[in-house]
Amino acid sequence: MLPWQQIDAVLLDMDGTLLDLHFDNHLWLTTVPQAIASSKNISVTEAQALVEEAYEEVAGTLNWYCLDYWQQRFNIDIVQLHESSVERIVLRDDCMPFLDSLKTMNKPRILATNAHPTSLALKLKHTELGSGLDHLMSSHETGYSKEDHRFWPQLFTRFDLTPSRCLFVDDNEHVLAAAKKAGIGFVIGVENPDSQLPHKHFDHFDSTSDLRTLIA
Numbered sequence: 001m002l003p004w005q006q007i008d009a010v011l012l013d014m015d016g017t018l019l020d021l022h023f024d025n026h027l028w029l030t031t032v033p034q035a036i037a038s039s040k041n042i043s044v045t046e047a048q049a050l051v052e053e054a055y056e057e058v059a060g061t062l063n064w065y066c067l068d069y070w071q072q073r074f075n076i077d078i079v080q081l082h083e084s085s086v087e088r089i090v091l092r093d094d095c096m097p098f099l100d101s102l103k104t105m106n107k108p109r110i111l112a113t114n115a116h117p118t119s120l121a122l123k124l125k126h127t128e129l130g131s132g133l134d135h136l137m138s139s140h141e142t143g144y145s146k147e148d149h150r151f152w153p154q155l156f157t158r159f160d161l162t163p164s165r166c167l168f169v170d171d172n173e174h175v176l177a178a179a180k181k182a183g184i185g186f187v188i189g190v191e192n193p194d195s196q197l198p199h200k201h202f203d204h205f206d207s208t209s210d211l212r213t214l215i216a
Contacts, residue, residue: 002167011112012168019127033048035076060174152184190209
């Protein structure tokens, strides 16, 4: 249970928090290596090794989340790969009930995502997520990922937020740490971002496997 009387606004990650992360994991760990293998005429195993090395180079930076960067880096049509897999874009079961409850409580629902604007637009198009949000912000608008301390002041200023009176929910422990360091009063981790994978354990933050449990 959270002290809701101390929370003015709720900041929410998208992939793995409101949407099932299985879409992204399958795309980046399976579909992309397959496309690279076909493009370069190498084995899928070789392509997977190439991809993992490339991901590691920019982990935690804005490029890690940038479709333009990966399209140029791998020389494949990343956007088309997204569009060919839209049936995997699905809301978590707890997403809309949680967002509807926040609306009833008059708590502004602000999406704070690292997703590239093209990916964000595609996911809004193929789900009803947009109807459950009051404001949206992609880190690409700021020039910094959520892992970077320079992201947060821009978010707070844009929506006139008092950080200590905000709740932030995300499935990435590094992002939660950055949010806490930026002064956000309440941070919660999501234990089951990918419905096809085992639950995660958070070492330093409270966490949940069902957002509905955060509300009485």
